[in-house]
Amino acid sequence: MPNAAIGQLRRLIVPLFCLSLITNLAILVNPIFMMQVLDRVVPTGNLNTLAMLLIVGVGALALQASVEFIRDLCFQRAALWIEQSTIPAVMNTPAEERQSLIADRTVLTEALAGGTCATALTLPWIPLFLLVLWIIHPLFLLLALALTTFAAVIKFAGESLAGGNAQARSSLRQEEVETLRDADDVVCGSGMPAVFRNFWERWATLSNSRIHSLGETLAASVATTASAGFLRGVTQLLGLSLGAALVVSAELTAGGMIAASLILARTVANAEMAVKAWPELRAVRTAFDRLSLPRDHQSDIRTEIAELDGRLSCSGLIFPRGGGAPPRLDRVSFKLTPGQCLAIVGPSGGGKTTLLEALSGVAHCPIGSVLLDETDIKTLPIESLGKHVGYLPQQAKLFRGTLAENISGFAVNVDGKRVVAAAKTAGVHGLISALPESYDTDIGAHPHVLSAGQKQRVALARAIFSQPRYLFLDEPNALLDAAGERQLCAALARLKGLETTIVMNIHRSGLMGLADQVLALEKGRIADIGPRNEVLERMNSGHRRIELPLAKTALQDLTDWVGAQFTRSSDAEFARKAEVLARELFNLALLEKDADDVCAASFQFRFLSDATCEVSLIQDAPTQARSKMKGVTKLLSRSEFDLAQLAEDEAAMATISQMSDTFDIQSQDGTSVFRAALSGPKRRVNGGASH
Numbered sequence: 001m002p003n004a005a006i007g008q009l010r011r012l013i014v015p016l017f018c019l020s021l022i023t024n025l026a027i028l029v030n031p032i033f034m035m036q037v038l039d040r041v042v043p044t045g046n047l048n049t050l051a052m053l054l055i056v057g058v059g060a061l062a063l064q065a066s067v068e069f070i071r072d073l074c075f076q077r078a079a080l081w082i083e084q085s086t087i088p089a090v091m092n093t094p095a096e097e098r099q100s101l102i103a104d105r106t107v108l109t110e111a112l113a114g115g116t117c118a119t120a121l122t123l124p125w126i127p128l129f130l131l132v133l134w135i136i137h138p139l140f141l142l143l144a145l146a147l148t149t150f151a152a153v154i155k156f157a158g159e160s161l162a163g164g165n166a167q168a169r170s171s172l173r174q175e176e177v178e179t180l181r182d183a184d185d186v187v188c189g190s191g192m193p194a195v196f197r198n199f200w201e202r203w204a205t206l207s208n209s210r211i212h213s214l215g216e217t218l219a220a221s222v223a224t225t226a227s228a229g230f231l232r233g234v235t236q237l238l239g240l241s242l243g244a245a246l247v248v249s250a251e252l253t254a255g256g257m258i259a260a261s262l263i264l265a266r267t268v269a270n271a272e273m274a275v276k277a278w279p280e281l282r283a284v285r286t287a288f289d290r291l292s293l294p295r296d297h298q299s300d301i302r303t304e305i306a307e308l309d310g311r312l313s314c315s316g317l318i319f320p321r322g323g324g325a326p327p328r329l330d331r332v333s334f335k336l337t338p339g340q341c342l343a344i345v346g347p348s349g350g351g352k353t354t355l356l357e358a359l360s361g362v363a364h365c366p367i368g369s370v371l372l373d374e375t376d377i378k379t380l381p382i383e384s385l386g387k388h389v390g391y392l393p394q395q396a397k398l399f400r401g402t403l404a405e406n407i408s409g410f411a412v413n414v415d416g417k418r419v420v421a422a423a424k425t426a427g428v429h430g431l432i433s434a435l436p437e438s439y440d441t442d443i444g445a446h447p448h449v450l451s452a453g454q455k456q457r458v459a460l461a462r463a464i465f466s467q468p469r470y471l472f473l474d475e476p477n478a479l480l481d482a483a484g485e486r487q488l489c490a491a492l493a494r495l496k497g498l499e500t501t502i503v504m505n506i507h508r509s510g511l512m513g514l515a516d517q518v519l520a521l522e523k524g525r526i527a528d529i530g531p532r533n534e535v536l537e538r539m540n541s542g543h544r545r546i547e548l549p550l551a552k553t554a555l556q557d558l559t560d561w562v563g564a565q566f567t568r569s570s571d572a573e574f575a576r577k578a579e580v581l582a583r584e585l586f587n588l589a590l591l592e593k594d595a596d597d598v599c600a601a602s603f604q605f606r607f608l609s610d611a612t613c614e615v616s617l618i619q620d621a622p623t624q625a626r627s628k629m630k631g632v633t634k635l636l637s638r639s640e641f642d643l644a645q646l647a648e649d650e651a652a653m654a655t656i657s658q659m660s661d662t663f664d665i666q667s668q669d670g671t672s673v674f675r676a677a678l679s680g681p682k683r684r685v686n687g688g689a690s691h
């Protein structure tokens with residue numbers, strides 16, 4: 001909306017152009033006045049003419065002053081208006097575009113308020129001045145062109161000599177500032193004074209590089225400034241000299257000489273200003289074009305969702321990393337019902353934070369979808385996210401402001417009772433009440449009033465302040481002692497009681513008792529998921545589990561997953577055999593089901609020893625395979641048999657039997673389990689299969 005409005009600024013161009021005609025013509029008032037005084041008043045001694053000239057001159061200058069007042073007011077107002085009308089755009093623009101929007105806005109407002117746009121309005125009138133000079137005498141036009149060319153040459157030569165490294169110097173300056181800031185943080189960040197010293201040395205090196213670069217170009221930049229001053233002086237001298245020569249040769253009057261030299265000086269000064277401002281004017285033009293582009297962000301059209309029921313599902317989440325590196329998340333899908341608590345566990349760097357950020361909308365996952373209730377999180381407006389989703393990052397920060405403000409997330413007109421209620425639920429009310437200024441304690445003035453663990457719990461109060469339906473916690477107990485962990489556990493239990501759906505990343509087991517479901521994430525993939533006790537039992541027994549649809553499209557996922565269980569490069573052959581075994585189990589299950597049935601199967605994998613692994617397929621359907629297996633076993637015991645004579649499912653069973661150490665089929669209570677053990681090629685113990 002503001003962008004279309006910004007485009008309307010173009011309407012100002014014609015009126016401002018007309019006003020600039022007056023201000024630029026007014027530049028001619030003094031030269032013409034002098035010419036008339038010298039040519040008409042001085043030779044004739046006519047004071048009436050002088051009085052008339054004075055009245056006209058003062059009138060013209062008053063008009064110029066009024067017009068300049070109106071023009072500058074227009075520019076200043078336009079600058080303020082742009083700042084104001086772009087506020088909603090800045091607020092609604094996605095974070096990654098916000099900085100460039102603010103930069104464009106600054107360029108435009110500074111150009112309007114700072115005079116660059118006024119300079120731009122002198123450009124179209126330079127030819128008018130050249131025309132006036134040509135009328136006075138063509139030699140003045142030639143002199144003006146020569147001096148303007150000289151001004152441009154000085155500018156570009158100066159830039160290429162002095163400004164070549166300006167970009168590098170500016171980034172060095174930026175790095176210096178950042179290094180100084182890091183140096184300030186480093187003592188508390190690393191606790192190592194030696195690291196602090198290293199930062200100072202780094203800063204000194206950066207400063208030296210910048211100073212060295214500046215020193216190299218110093219002479220050139222000072223020479224450019226001096227040359228510009230020289231040009232101004234020379235312009236006056238040359239103008240007067242040319243005028244005097246023309247007066248002597250009776251081609252010009254004395255008044256014409258003064259007027260021409262003044263107009264010449266002004267023309268060259270305007271041209272010099274235009275050359276200098278040219279890059280800035282181009283930047284202003286680009287900023288204006290970008291700001292006036294229509295912005296069609298989703299946030300502009302999203303409608304707020306009043307209620308969400310607590311269901312959470314994600315499907316096919318893939319977070320690519322680029323450069324051929326394995327993705328941060330790889331085909332993650334699962335569902336939670338309202339009020340369930342999911343604990344995500346796994347090794348460091350496995351993708352837990354990435355998953356939590358994707359689920360909570362902190363960072364959108366490029367591929368796949370996250371649904372809260374039935375709404376895609378990408379379509380939720382920020383207000384709905386703030387209301388329904390609470391997020392506690394790994395190292396939660398408190399900001400300058402009171403504890404009450406921090407808990408309310410700096411919302412305006414907040415009822416203090418809600419702040420206290422959130423603090424009570426998070427178990428920090430007692431802690432805060434014991435502080436001398438209680439909820440009014442200013443974190444900016446007293447940054448160390450709370451320990452890291454206490455700050456984490458205040459941040460939990462912030463996360464639950466809006467009584468969200470969904471709560472995402474990234475290692476909430478990492479900084480807590482046993483008592484703090486107990487309080488956190490009690491707080492989360494209270495929230496569970498309120499049907500809040502909770503997803504938490506945990507390394508420590510203190511909160512595991514709250515979890516209904518556990519998801520083990522490794523290398524961005526689901527290694528196992530299911531009810532807490534089952535997953536923990538499997539984890540303790542070395543089992544990994546994956547759930548896949550029984551469809552040909554899932555076969556590659558299965559073999560990828562099995563392959564990923566083998567981390568040693570020396571196990572490549574072992575991994576390949578395990579993948580073949582898993583594929584045969586999968587095919588067997590596919591052959592057993594009706595083509596139209598849509599069902600899923602669980603696969604389990606575990607290492608029985610360093611050289612033996614076990615692959616199991618579990619499906620919620622009875623199987624006839626167990627009885628068929630007896631016939632297959634008999635057949636296999638013969639010295640010669642032909643696989644081609646067997647039905648497809650029997651051939652699959654025979655293949656599995658032949659390649660595995662043990663192959664076992666169980667069918668009970670409508671659940672079938674196919675379990676096969678396999679030895680690595682070199683460590684194989686049994687020569688044949690035993691079934």
Ligand SMILES: Nc1ncnc2c1ncn2[C@@H]1O[C@H](COP(=O)(O)OP(=O)(O)OP(=O)(O)O)[C@@H](O)[C@H]1O
Nearest residue numbers: 321328346347348349350351352353354355394505
């Ligand atoms: N902003 C980012 N840009 C690029 N890669 C990232 C980014 N954040 C994390 N990663 C990478 O994604 C992978 C998963 O990181 P993530 O923080 O999700 O793991 P984690 O399981 O939460 O680890 P930890 O338990 O140590 O917190 C890591 O290899 C990490 O380097």
